[in-house]
Amino acid sequence: xxxxxxxxxxxxxxxxxxxxxxxxxxxxxxxxxxxxxxxxxxxxxxxxxxxxxxxxxxxxxxxxxxxxxxxxxxxxxxxxxxxxxxxxxxxxxxxxxxxxx
Numbered sequence: 001x002x003x004x005x006x007x008x009x010x011x012x013x014x015x016x017x018x019x020x021x022x023x024x025x026x027x028x029x030x031x032x033x034x035x036x037x038x039x040x041x042x043x044x045x046x047x048x049x050x051x052x053x054x055x056x057x058x059x060x061x062x063x064x065x066x067x068x069x070x071x072x073x074x075x076x077x078x079x080x081x082x083x084x085x086x087x088x089x090x091x092x093x094x095x096x097x098x099x100x101x
Contacts, residue, residue, distance in 0.1 A: 067085075
C-alpha cells in the first residue's frame with residue numbers, strides 16, 4: 001500500500017523526479033569550482049611569498065655588498081659604521097616589505 005502522501009498521484013511525480021537527470025551537472029560543477037578556487041588561492045599565496053622572499057634576499061645582498069665596500073675602503077670605525085648602515089638599510093627594507101611597498 002502506498003503512503004498517504006502518494007495516494008493523490010504523487011508516485012508519478014516522485015518517479016519522474018528520481019528519473020530526471022537535468023540537475024546532475026550541479027554537484028560535480030560545485031566540486032570542480034571549489035578545487036579551482038583553492039588552486040588559484042594557493043598560487044596567489046605562493047607568488048606573494050616568493051615576492052617577499054626575493055625582496056628580503058635583495059636587501060641582504062645589498063647590505064653585504066655595502067659592508068664589503070666600506071670594509072675595503074678602510075678608515076676608522078669602519079666596522080661600527082658599516083654595521084649601523086647595514087642594520088638601518090635592512091630595517092628599512094623589511095618595514096617596506098611588510099607594509100607592501
